[in-house]
Amino acid sequence: MGELLTVQDLKLEFRSMRGLVKALDGVNLRVHEREILGLVGESGCGKTVTGLAILGLVQRPQAEITGGEIRFRGENLLERSETAMQRLRGREISMVFQDPLASLNPVFQVGDQIVDVVRVHKGVSRKEAKETARRALAAVGLPPQDETLKRYPHQLSGGMRQRACMAMALACGSPLLIADEPTTALDVTIQAQILNLLLDLRESLGVAQVLITHNLGVAAQTCDRIAVMYAGTVVEEGPVAVVLKHSRHPYTVALYECLPHGRTASELKTIPGTVPDLIDPPSGCRFHPRCDHAFDACATAKPRPVQVGERHWVSCFWAEQQGGTRPVEAEA
Amino acid sequence: MSLLEVDGLTVHFRIRRGLSRRSDDVVHAVDDVSFAIEEGETLALVGESGCGKTTVARAVLQLAQSASGSIRFQGKGLAGMKPRERRAAMRDIQVVFQDPYSSLSPRLTVHDLVAEPLRVHSHMRARDLERRVLSLLEMVGLGTQHLWRRPHEFSGGQCQRIAIARALALEPKLVVLDEPTSALDVSVQARILVLLDELQERLGLAYLFIAHDLAVVESVSDSVAVMYLGQIAERGPAGEVFDQPGHPYTVALLGSVPSPDPEARSGMRVLEGDVPSAITPPPGCRFHPRCPFCMPICEAEPPRPRMVGGRWIACHLADDFDLTGTTPGRAAERTVPHAG
Secondary structure (H helix, E strand, O other), X not given: OOEEEEEEEEEEEEEEOOEEEEEEEEEEEEEEOOXXXXXXXXXXXXXXXXXHHHOOOOOOOOEEEEEEEEXXXXXXXXXXXXXXXXXXXXXOEEEEOOOHHHHOOOOOOHHHHHHHHHHHHHOOOHHHHHHHHHHHHHHOOOOOOHHHHOOOHHHOOHHHHHHHHHHHHHOOOOOEEEEEOOOOOOOHHHHHHHHHHXXXXXXXXXXXXXXXXXXXXXXXXXXOEEEEEEOOEEEEEEEHHHHHHOOOOHHHHHHHHOOOOOOOHHHOOOXXXXXXXXXXXXXXXXXXXXXXXXXXHHHHOOOOOEEEEOOEEEOOHHHHHOOOOOOOOOOO | OXXXXXXXXXXXXXXXXXXXXXXXOEEEEEEEEEEEEOOOOEEEEEOOOOOOXXXXXXXXXXXXXXXXXXXXXXXXEOOOOOHHHHXXXXXXXXXXXXXXXXXXXXXXXXXXXXXXXXXXXXXXXXXXXXXXXXXXXXXXXXXXXXXXXXXXXXXXXXXXXXXXXXXXXXXXXXXXXXXXXXOOOHHHHHHHHHHHHHHHHHHOOEEEEEEOOHHHHHHHOOEEEEEEOOEXXXXXXXXXXXXXXOOHHHHHHHHHXXXXXXXXXXXXXXXXXXXXXXXXXXXXXXXXXXXOOOOXXXXXXXXXXXXXXXXXXXXXXXXXXXXXXXXXXXXXHOOOOOOO
């Protein structure tokens, strides 16, 4: 499986009244063809911003990408013009968001909204576009009839709305879908339906996905590999079972141990301290003030990702010292 | 005698629509719900959005009017009390809401937020009040330096601590926790759950814990009531309900929770369809349109809750369910005794 998307050392800053917010500082991730990559971490760690940056949706003057590159099929997207990015969005890379009601236009029928996307990208007739919309609805498990096409967003349930958003995202055959917390607004039984749909879409259409989620359970059950983010950096990236069960980064270990699953409240572990202010982030490794294993080097230098296994990278000096690391191999 | 006894609680909301504001539509938010909480115990109410768990809590707090049924606290019915008497009784029942930013006034300092219930309900001298506020803040892990700040200066987790300190100011016996950690990140959630556990131990509190996150519920509760569309589907000791769910809805609900263990990838069990409207709930068993074991009787007759083992289960199949040695996974795969 080749690499579809590669984000390398991406750095991004936001302007704010209080100063520059160093929102992303060294985001590294890879998405292979037909792969579901989970992007996990706590609020404010930069998951969504990473997703938006991939699509070129963070714009100057409020935000500025200050370094790194985003390669999609080998081409650096940061060098593309805005017009070229518009052609890409919805056709090669699509995105669905957390709140489907907010991402659908309330005054247009769902069908018309899907048809619009298809016509813009494919330049086909209304009739043909409608056929495409029907197929897209069927692919996401909605009845592909006129009745569904004529519904307004408020007439659909939460789960159906998210399906409609996915139909719109996939109608033009994007090989990559960025799903930003697609199930967070939904109940567990509906969440399970949508997660199964994501897996189905990979099977039937071969859609690779970046699944942004704060829920490690969701990531564990759906993703092939996950990238764990903390305060704007990817601290660990690798196969889901390896990263969660044999974590190398102290933050991944701590985050997993905070989960209440199968533990009584008195057995729960916690992470000392709080998430840093990204206007004035800690020097060196951004996790070092809260890390049990931190030593001098952690406060002065920023750890680089080191390959520690097959498709498994860790950015941590302590993990490096623990041995078992291999030098970064030439990437396939 | 239990600390809180809720018997046959029913709450209906009338909705008005259209220009004439006339409509006979009634939302059956809570229908015939019964449960009890013992002193020092945690009862969790779980279910999906719109199942009525928050309405039950509001009824217990006397914030929603019940159409029928009784709520007895320490043996006395709250509905029959004189306003003055009820106000005194309600000192012992306090609440912590989901979103700390909207439940704490942005204009008050932490000191005033925590002191307010003391000012309303007691005639403490200024110095005693001060001391009490400080000890409450210390109890939830906040210090003197936080005393004169306002809610916007705190993180979500800290705000929830302030809300907890305020709820504990009057030394209640029962605290209603309405999704206390849903707005928080997992690492912050863990700290709040640990704090709630310590406080319960130390002060002998009883909790009515409302949550939709089953993993959280499993880690904090002594007993659990699973709600579906305004009714309790299953109620019993937490260990039994989680290990051997007896109601098909509980089985489905537990099966939908994605496990964080990637090696335990069983594939999530998916329940078809959506939750029906509470304005026109399905006849018979309210779960029947989505139930994989639905029989003709389920469409016609609402099941009465029955005691099975140590649990109450409202399901026509409850008697036929062999509850010994079943796991949540296997329960769903069992064949239907009477194919319907």
